[in-house]
Amino acid sequence: xxxxNSEVMRQIEEMLHDLKKQDKQQYNIIxxxxxxxxxxxxxxxxxxxxxxxxxxxxxxxxxxxQKN
Amino acid sequence: MIIRRIEVENFLSYYGKNIFEFDVGxxxxxxxxxxxxxxxxxxxxWVLFDRSFKTEGEKWECTKDWGKDxxxxxxxxxxxxxxxxxxxxxxxxxxxxNKYYLTREFQLIKNNEKNWEIPxxxxxxxxxxxxxxxxxxxxxxxxxxxxxxxxFPENLSKYFLFQGESISQIMSLNSRSAFTKALTDLSxxxxxxxxxxxxxxxxxxxxxxFEDKEDSDKAFQARKRDLSKxxxxxxxxxxxxxxxxxxxxxxxxxAKIVFDKNSEELKKYEECALILKDIEYFDNxxxxxxxxxxxxxxxxxxEIFDRWMYAGTEGILKxxxxxxxxxxxxxxxxxxxxxxFLKEMLEEKKCKVCFTPAPIGSDEYKNIQSHINDKSxxxxxxxxxxxxxVADNMQDKVENISSELQKYYARIDExxxxxxxxMNKKRLKEEELKTVKPSDVSDDELKTKDFAHLQRGxxxxxxxxxxxxxxxxxxxxxxxxxxxxxxxxxKEYDSLIEDSSNVVERDKYILAEKINKSVGQFxxxxxxxLINDIEKxxxxxxxxxxxxxxxxxxxxxxxxENQEVYTIDETDIRLQNINQAxxxxxxxxxxxxxxxxxxxxxxTYFPFIADAPISxxxxxxxxxxxxxxxxxxxxxxxxxxxxxxxxxPDALRNDMIRNLxxxxxxxxxxxxxxxxxxxxxxxxxxxxxLK
Numbered sequence: 001x002x003x004x005n006s007e008v009m010r011q012i013e014e015m016l017h018d019l020k021k022q023d024k025q026q027y028n029i030i031x032x033x034x035x036x037x038x039x040x041x042x043x044x045x046x047x048x049x050x051x052x053x054x055x056x057x058x059x060x061x062x063x064x065x066q067k068n
Numbered sequence: 069m070i071i072r073r074i075e076v077e078n079f080l081s082y083y084g085k086n087i088f089e090f091d092v093g094x095x096x097x098x099x100x101x102x103x104x105x106x107x108x109x110x111x112x113x114w115v116l117f118d119r120s121f122k123t124e125g126e127k128w129e130c131t132k133d134w135g136k137d138x139x140x141x142x143x144x145x146x147x148x149x150x151x152x153x154x155x156x157x158x159x160x161x162x163x164x165x166n167k168y169y170l171t172r173e174f175q176l177i178k179n180n181e182k183n184w185e186i187p188x189x190x191x192x193x194x195x196x197x198x199x200x201x202x203x204x205x206x207x208x209x210x211x212x213x214x215x216x217x218x219x220f221p222e223n224l225s226k227y228f229l230f231q232g233e234s235i236s237q238i239m240s241l242n243s244r245s246a247f248t249k250a251l252t253d254l255s256x257x258x259x260x261x262x263x264x265x266x267x268x269x270x271x272x273x274x275x276x277x278f279e280d281k282e283d284s285d286k287a288f289q290a291r292k293r294d295l296s297k298x299x300x301x302x303x304x305x306x307x308x309x310x311x312x313x314x315x316x317x318x319x320x321x322x323a324k325i326v327f328d329k330n331s332e333e334l335k336k337y338e339e340c341a342l343i344l345k346d347i348e349y350f351d352n353x354x355x356x357x358x359x360x361x362x363x364x365x366x367x368x369x370x371e372i373f374d375r376w377m378y379a380g381t382e383g384i385l386k387x388x389x390x391x392x393x394x395x396x397x398x399x400x401x402x403x404x405x406x407x408x409f410l411k412e413m414l415e416e417k418k419c420k421v422c423f424t425p426a427p428i429g430s431d432e433y434k435n436i437q438s439h440i441n442d443k444s445x446x447x448x449x450x451x452x453x454x455x456x457x458v459a460d461n462m463q464d465k466v467e468n469i470s471s472e473l474q475k476y477y478a479r480i481d482e483x484x485x486x487x488x489x490x491m492n493k494k495r496l497k498e499e500e501l502k503t504v505k506p507s508d509v510s511d512d513e514l515k516t517k518d519f520a521h522l523q524r525g526x527x528x529x530x531x532x533x534x535x536x537x538x539x540x541x542x543x544x545x546x547x548x549x550x551x552x553x554x555x556x557x558x559k560e561y562d563s564l565i566e567d568s569s570n571v572v573e574r575d576k577y578i579l580a581e582k583i584n585k586s587v588g589q590f591x592x593x594x595x596x597x598l599i600n601d602i603e604k605x606x607x608x609x610x611x612x613x614x615x616x617x618x619x620x621x622x623x624x625x626x627x628x629e630n631q632e633v634y635t636i637d638e639t640d641i642r643l644q645n646i647n648q649a650x651x652x653x654x655x656x657x658x659x660x661x662x663x664x665x666x667x668x669x670x671x672t673y674f675p676f677i678a679d680a681p682i683s684x685x686x687x688x689x690x691x692x693x694x695x696x697x698x699x700x701x702x703x704x705x706x707x708x709x710x711x712x713x714x715x716x717p718d719a720l721r722n723d724m725i726r727n728l729x730x731x732x733x734x735x736x737x738x739x740x741x742x743x744x745x746x747x748x749x750x751x752x753x754x755x756x757x758l759k
Contacts (some may be wrong), residue, residue, distance in 0.1 A: 057583070
């Protein structure tokens with residue numbers, strides 16, 4: 001259903017359209033998060049989404065801090 | 069997903085192997101009562117979820133509970149002792165690029181005429197064949213079940229395996245829990261809710277990390293903690309208010325159910341109560357008039373009897389009176405002799421009647437003297453006069469007998485007319501009562517029903533409901549106030565932490581909050597879009613289903629705030645007292661809309677298999693409901709009762725449905741079911757392909 005479902009992705013892309021323009025990194029994290037949640041929902045198996053989100057945010061902030 | 073075929077072998081009313089072929093679009097299966105329509109619906113349920121509806125117990129039962137009864141009677145009859153009879157249902161369907169062949173089998177061994185052995189419970193097997201490569205994989209029992217679960221989730225089965233008679237159980241329109249369940253089940257919004265939960269958790273953890281790390285500026289750290297504590301308290305307050313709101317809404321829902329029940333109960337009996345009151349009034353009037361009649365008869369009985377006694381005595385009385393008067397005139401009736409006159413005669417010593425001298429001591433004198441104090445003459449005269457008087461009275465009465473009797477009969481007639489009138493009125497009301505009396509209520513129940521109690525129950529439940537509505541308004545106001553305070557404090561906090569020395573922790577927290585907010589907004593946008601799409605589609609379906617009604621039905625409103633579905637008029641005012649047919653149409657339209665929107669969004673396209681989906685609808689809505697259903701779904705298999713011969717104006721007529729099958733080009737397949745066989749254990753379903 002999830003990732004390969006073009007209709008869902010189209011709707012999600014449409015709804016996140018503004019965010020993609022304003023904050024690409026945040027947009028990427030949300031898209032990754034949704035993908036993980038879909039996978040988890042489909043398979044019924046835990047994908048450690050919380051931990052992955054935490055790591056994505058940490059990596060992004062550290063990257064930004066280093067860049068500055 | 070498209071179901072291509074179902075094979076039903078020795079299952080319930082199906083004897084031997086029976087095959088139904090399906091295609092994309094609608095398939096209509098028609099049949100009269102007890103021809104195997106619901107058994108076909110059961111076959112889908114059995115092969116997918118190992119359940120079949122047992123009419124006696126009115127519940128779904130698995131093969132283990134059904135036992136040998138799940139096997140067709142004729143197949144059992146023809147099975148020889150020591151041999152095995154097999155029941156099987158298979159479905160063939162396509163999903164994406166794969167072909168699925170699912171079979172459930174069950175066996176019985178005949179030990180003797182009365183004893184059957186069940187070697188094992190039903191067995192499930194699934195073969196998935198990839199269309200491109202032609203490779204096949206086989207799965208059995210638990211593994212097969214797991215595969216099927218992902219394609220046909222059991223929690224959604226009541227929506228795509230739709231049983232019309234149980235619509236009210238799956239979709240009560242004014243119940244928050246039913247509304248939420250239908251929406252959550254079908255829209256799969258929980259995917260986004262899960263995402264929201266994760267972002268909330270991570271944002272909370274990162275906030276704690278940031279707050280726990282001491283800032284170099286002590287005053288700043290203290291202010292940060294204070295503000296954070298205030299925000300935390302406000303969030304707690306808001307959460308409490310939200311819980312209170314939810315609990316109060318749930319209590320309001322319960323109160324609403326009680327109110328609806330009482331209201332319906334009262335409405336059901338109100339009309340009866342009015343008629344019964346009339347019946348009681350007419351009955352009392354009838355009794356009173358009967359009593360009046362009896363009292364009139366009793367009062368006049370003696371007099372009338374007396375009058376009857378005198379009847380025919382007019383001549384005798386007349387003769388008597390004439391005789392009396394004539395003799396009176398002729399002075400044959402002596403006038404009374406006064407005592408003074410006798411005394412005068414004794415003083416004058418002379419009879420003053422015959423003028424004979426009556427000296428003292430003479431016989432004449434003695435004769436006169438003997439009449440002194442003698443009242444006999446007076447008595448005679450008096451009697452004569454009394455007789456005359458009685459005769460006069462009797463004559464008066466006798467003369468009035470006719471007119472008095474006329475008056476009496478007129479009065480009795482008048483009372484009798486009233487009695488008859490009240491009796492007729494009572495009968496008419498009793499007839500009227502039969503037409504309005506609920507069919508499930510007996511006469512005795514109706515008589516013993518305490519209408520005043522019902523009225524009180526209605527009033528009390530209405531007050532309860534109003535009380536909850538008021539409480540919800542108050543909580544809503546309080547929530548808004550806390551939300552505003554929270555927003556202000558959050559702004560203050562965001563502004564403060566810009567100067568924090570713990571940059572990494574702060575930025576992680578800020579990014580996590582932003583993501584949390586974006587996902588929250590995304591959830592809201594998705595939900596709003598979903599609700600709008602559902603409302604739009606539900607409106608289209610509802611309009612189609614009710615367009616042939618004379619009375620306007622209004623527009624569908626999906627009220628997410630209050631989690632209710634109802635109809636509104638042109639000015640967006642909620643319509644009250646929606647009739648039963650429209651209520652069921654609204655329920656079907658709402659469920660179909662969620663299923664349809666969800667199918668489009670998730671690209672799942674469940675086949676819609678419906679057994680008697682329109683059974684709860686009124687006549688006008690039935691055909692349009694079928695027409696609407698076959699338009700909505702990518703594939704639909706609709707099983708309908710064929711009311712071949714009926715005077716019921718609410719029935720879906722034979723010719724209407726057959727005409728639809730012939731005229732609608734979208735319907736590529738259609739079957740008619742009939743019952744064959746002479747005896748009960750030989751009867752089985754026969755399939756006739758109509759199209």
